[in-house]
Amino acid sequence: MSELTACEKLELIRHKNRPTVNDYIPAIFTRFMEFHGDRLYGDDAAIIGGIGYLSDTPVTVLAQVKGRTLEENKKTNFSMPHPEGYRKALRLAKQAEKFRRPVICLVDTPGAFCGIEAEKRGQGEAIARNLYEFMTLKTPVISVILGEGGSGGALALAVCDELAMLENALYSVISPRGAASILWKDGTREKDACEVLKITAEDLMRFGVCDKIIPEPEGGAHVSKEQTADSIYEYLVDAVYRFRQADIDTLLANRYQKFRKIGMFTE
Amino acid sequence: MAIEDLFKVVKARFVDEQPAQTAEKDVEIPQDLLFKCPRCGGVVYNEEFVRAMKVCPKCGYHARLTWKERLDLTADKGSFREFDADMKSLNPIGFPKYEEKIARMQQQCDMNDAIVTGECTIRGYRCVIGIMDSHFMMASMGSVVGEKITRAFEYAAEHKLPVVMFTASGGARMQEGIISLMQMAKTSGAVKLHSDAGGLYIAVMTDPTTGGVTASFASLGDIIIAEPKVLIGFAGRRVIQDTIRQRLPDDFQSAEFQQNCGFADMIVERGMMRKRISNILKLHGFPKEVTGR
Numbered sequence: 345m346s347e348l349t350a351c352e353k354l355e356l357i358r359h360k361n362r363p364t365v366n367d368y369i370p371a372i373f374t375r376f377m378e379f380h381g382d383r384l385y386g387d388d389a390a391i392i393g394g395i396g397y398l399s400d401t402p403v404t405v406l407a408q409v410k411g412r413t414l415e416e417n418k419k420t421n422f423s424m425p426h427p428e429g430y431r432k433a434l435r436l437a438k439q440a441e442k443f444r445r446p447v448i449c450l451v452d453t454p455g456a457f458c459g460i461e462a463e464k465r466g467q468g469e470a471i472a473r474n475l476y477e478f479m480t481l482k483t484p485v486i487s488v489i490l491g492e493g494g495s496g497g498a499l500a501l502a503v504c505d506e507l508a509m510l511e512n513a514l515y516s517v518i519s520p521r522g523a524a525s526i527l528w529k530d531g532t533r534e535k536d537a538c539e540v541l542k543i544t545a546e547d548l549m550r551f552g553v554c555d556k557i558i559p560e561p562e563g564g565a566h567v568s569k570e571q572t573a574d575s576i577y578e579y580l581v582d583a584v585y586r587f588r589q590a591d592i593d594t595l596l597a598n599r600y601q602k603f604r605k606i607g608m609f610t611e
Numbered sequence: 612m613a614i615e616d617l618f619k620v621v622k623a624r625f626v627d628e629q630p631a632q633t634a635e636k637d638v639e640i641p642q643d644l645l646f647k648c649p650r651c652g653g654v655v656y657n658e659e660f661v662r663a664m665k666v667c668p669k670c671g672y673h674a675r676l677t678w679k680e681r682l683d684l685t686a687d688k689g690s691f692r693e694f695d696a697d698m699k700s701l702n703p704i705g706f707p708k709y710e711e712k713i714a715r716m717q718q719q720c721d722m723n724d725a726i727v728t729g730e731c732t733i734r735g736y737r738c739v740i741g742i743m744d745s746h747f748m749m750a751s752m753g754s755v756v757g758e759k760i761t762r763a764f765e766y767a768a769e770h771k772l773p774v775v776m777f778t779a780s781g782g783a784r785m786q787e788g789i790i791s792l793m794q795m796a797k798t799s800g801a802v803k804l805h806s807d808a809g810g811l812y813i814a815v816m817t818d819p820t821t822g823g824v825t826a827s828f829a830s831l832g833d834i835i836i837a838e839p840k841v842l843i844g845f846a847g848r849r850v851i852q853d854t855i856r857q858r859l860p861d862d863f864q865s866a867e868f869q870q871n872c873g874f875a876d877m878i879v880e881r882g883m884m885r886k887r888i889s890n891i892l893k894l895h896g897f898p899k900e901v902t903g904r
């Protein structure tokens with residue numbers, strides 16, 4: 345396992361060649377087909393949804409889409425979903441439940457989008473509804489954080505039976521930059537904030553938030569897309585196999601407990 | 612929009628989630644003589660303002676209450692039995708000066724964390740009640756808030772009781788890092804458990820209901836009530852303003868705005884709240900208790 349600090353990891357996940365779901369989906373799933381729209385308002389390109397095979401198992405894939413070029417990012421809004429993105433994800437998750445397909449969530453977002461339209465269409469309600477419904481979705485849900493796990497916008501696709509993180513991925517309640525401006529009134533001190541916030545995969549393993557760490561090639565995921573995709577694939581095949589063995593009641597009881605037990609207090 | 616602008620947006624959003632200290636100071640004039648409304652800027656004698664249950668007589672803004680004031684206005688006298696009164700926060704990520712901040716808040720607000728939960732009757736109807744108090748670290752949600760809410764819903768599910776939750780929050784509590792984010796999932800799961808058991812949940816959104824609380828249990832009520840003119844939203848107003856680079860309309864993210872957008876069932880004035888809640892409980896078939904006092 346790497347000895348990198350949180351802020352070194354932050355540099356790595358911002359690397360311009362860091363693979364995105366556009367690299368991973370074709371490498372991990374076969375015969376993937378995309379489904380569009382939330383059936384309520386529109387289609388949000390910040391979240392891809394669809395079905396395909398993982399090895400020989402049909403699965404539903406929900407993935408947040410970071411672009412690598414400005415052009416791509418304009419289309420996917422820098423992977424900051426609107427409410428219709430989360431509602432599309434929920435629609436497809438319900439569909440997966442109906443047809444007993446495991447759900448694979450690939451998380452990579454700075455956060456849910458903040459804007460007038462997002463507020464008008466109920467960004468808060470959309471995220472809340474996902475947390476609520478995914479908690480009792482009667483099919484296995486596996487989430488993998490690929491790069492940035494930005495707050496509620498990431499959590500909306502991370503109420504799951506098992507949360508895995510790529511070795512250099514980060515998952516945080518607030519961006520390091522945001523924390524720095526609150527802590528020291530100085531957003532440029534994001535590197536210091538990085539260490540304070542405890543946001544690496546290793547940190548999150550200790551808190552019981554992250555369950556598995558998927559290794560990246562020496563130097564980061566961009567060094568070998570293929571090798572990283574292989575590691576994710578192997579992890580997912582194993583996880584889906586394990587969670588499909590459990591009966592649904594046990595699965596849901598364990599999922600509830602996974603989140604229920606997180607918290608630190610005295611009484 | 613340039614990438615740099617977006618980063619600014621994200622940064623500003625998080626800054627916005629923090630306590631609105633300045634606004635708070637405007638509300639609580641030190642000499643306790645005058646109330647200056649943060650919404651309309653109107654100034655009235657504090658005595659008059661308090662007599663009006665802290666509703667601005669000029670614009671109808673429903674100002675923030677302490678948990679005790681809210682409890683007195685809501686529960687039948689002497690009916691309240693508190694849950695988990697001694698629960699206190701730890702410092703899970705070793706955040707600088709967090710313990711000191713908590714200790715100071717505990718002293719200032721006469722509560723151990725930003726929510727009080729318990730059981731009470733409202734005009735004779737028994738329910739589980741939760742009251743968030745924005746004076747305590749802007750009622751941000753950390754381990755204690757998350758755990759108390761979760762237990763309240765679990766208790767209500769077990770005892771077939773309705774839940775009435777007065778929400779107010781600046782969002783997740785940054786000082787508890789990822790643990791605070793997880794409270795969103797945990798509380799939403801508890802609401803689901805209560806709902807699947809047939810429980811009735813009335814959420815009452817008070818000033819301000821924002822961030823991670825709007826994005827979890829606050830938005831999940833079977834019935835969502837809002838107090839007039841209060842702030843309800845996900846992202847901070849300033850962040851959005853920075854994104855679009857123009858002034859937002861004054862009613863943006865108000866209770867009225869949320870009702871128009873379809874996210875609140877009704878807006879109820881403070882003076883009518885007890886009656887409205889008890890009527891809803893009655894309509895759902897809960898029995899009226901005859902108190903022996």
Ligand SMILES: [Zn+2]
Pocket residue numbers: 648649650651652653667668669670671672
């Ligand atoms: Zn006013």
